Amino acid sequence: MPDSTTPPSPNSPWENGWTPDSSRPPGTRRLWLAGALALTTVLTCVATIAVMDKSHDEASRTKEADPTAPVGSDGPGLLSYASPSKKSTSTADEHTSASPKAAPTTSAAAVTEHSSTPSAKAPAPSKSTSSHGSSSSSGSSGSSGSSSSAAWKSVRSVNYPDRYWQVSGGYVKLNPIGSAAARRAATFKLVKGLANSSCYSFATADGSYLRHRNFILRAERNDGSPLFKQDATFCPRPSSYSGAVMLESVNYPGRFLRHQNFQLKLDRYQNGNLYQQDSAFRLVDGLN
Secondary structure, three states: OOOOOOOOOOOOOOOOOOOOOOOOOOOHHHHHHHHHHHHHHHHHHHHHHHHHHHHHHHHHHHHHHOOOOOOOOOHHHHHHHHHHHHHHHHHHHHHHHHHHHHHHHHHHHHHHHHHHHHHHHOHHHHHHHHHHHHHHHHOHHHOOOOEOOEEEEEEEEOOOOOEEEEEEOOEEEEEEOOOHHHHHHOOEEEEEOOOOOOOEEEEOOOOOEEEEEOOEEEEEOOOOOHHHHHHOOEEEEEOOOOOOEEEEEOOOOOEEEEEEOOEEEEEEOOOOHHHHHHOOEEEEEOOO
16 A cells, blocks of 8 residues: 655644744854854963963073072072072171271371371471570570570571671671671571561561561561561471571561572572572571
8 A cells, every 4th residue: 555644844843843944054053152162262272371371481580580499489589589688788798897997097097197297397486486495595694685585596598608697778688797796787686476476576686677678678667567567577487408497478478588699588489499598597596
């Protein structure tokens, strides 16, 4: 008997009652699901690779910072921090220990050097004054009016040892001494400076003083003016000749008494041999 069963229509519903969507090709949902799964897998792989690369970079940096430290532990950070700290501390201690030792030694030497220099120069005028005072006491019996603070002295040239300062015609010249009058005119009372007590002033037997005017040394009466006191005050300075001094003006620093053509004058300092000789004098006992 022939089979007369009719085949189902392709547009008939399924057994569960769901009607297929005929607006899109069959299997599209599966393709979307597969694509989403593939995309998720790719993103996961990319993230994993990025994390692994970052960990590898950190491990490489840690290894470079401290090759002896184990990778992946907290040790490198602590060790790399501790090592520089210890090194810098020791360096600071070395500088700290070196500085206090060197500084006081240098400063002490400097203080000693500076303190010794003034003490060597300062006593020079006072020493000369005291020596003149002792000379006055020894020669006081032969000179009237002398005291412990003043002495009668004569001034002798270094390069002309037979010539002395002598007042002649109101001026001071460098002359040889022969007569008693010449000896008296070549003797002066050495007193404390009228303008500076640590320096010298020269008084004559008749009460005048030696002062410079127009840079020429002469004997004049004290008029009591400040200018006269300054012009009549001379400060002793060391000379390159033993036992001799140079006499510097108070109001013209850098100018010293010297003889030129046997005339005493105030002349600016020169570094020549002739000037050094002409400006060097020895203070000896009074000739009178």
